[in-house]
Amino acid sequence: MLWTVLLGTASALLAAALWLPPSRELVRTLRELTRACENGNPERFASQLASRHPFPDGRLKHHRVAFMLKVDLTSYGEACQALQARARELDRKAHLAMLPLFLFIVGLGGYWLLG
Numbered sequence: 001m002l003w004t005v006l007l008g009t010a011s012a013l014l015a016a017a018l019w020l021p022p023s024r025e026l027v028r029t030l031r032e033l034t035r036a037c038e039n040g041n042p043e044r045f046a047s048q049l050a051s052r053h054p055f056p057d058g059r060l061k062h063h064r065v066a067f068m069l070k071v072d073l074t075s076y077g078e079a080c081q082a083l084q085a086r087a088r089e090l091d092r093k094a095h096l097a098m099l100p101l102f103l104f105i106v107g108l109g110g111y112w113l114l115g
Helices: 004-038 042-048 060-071 078-096 099-115
Strands: none
Touching: 004 042, 004 060, 004 078, 004 099, 060 078
């Protein structure tokens, strides 16, 4: 039992250590992307993105991040497209960082089922 707790704690700490830097950078990049879109084409931003961008009241709404990563930003210019590509890369890194915790949970489930 002690080994399970120690291994679980170690995997959670490893996942947190790997997840926090890309997650913070992702929030900064999304905020910068939102501002760049708003400044680059205000009319289109108001009609297309204003109601669904991830910072409606200044705080991040996690369920709106996927929309900002998938939306077509060709009318906003190359800078916005580059920021969106960077945000997609950071989102991928943040999700991959959770792999140690996922593997621990799957291993613990397998141990419980087979053991």
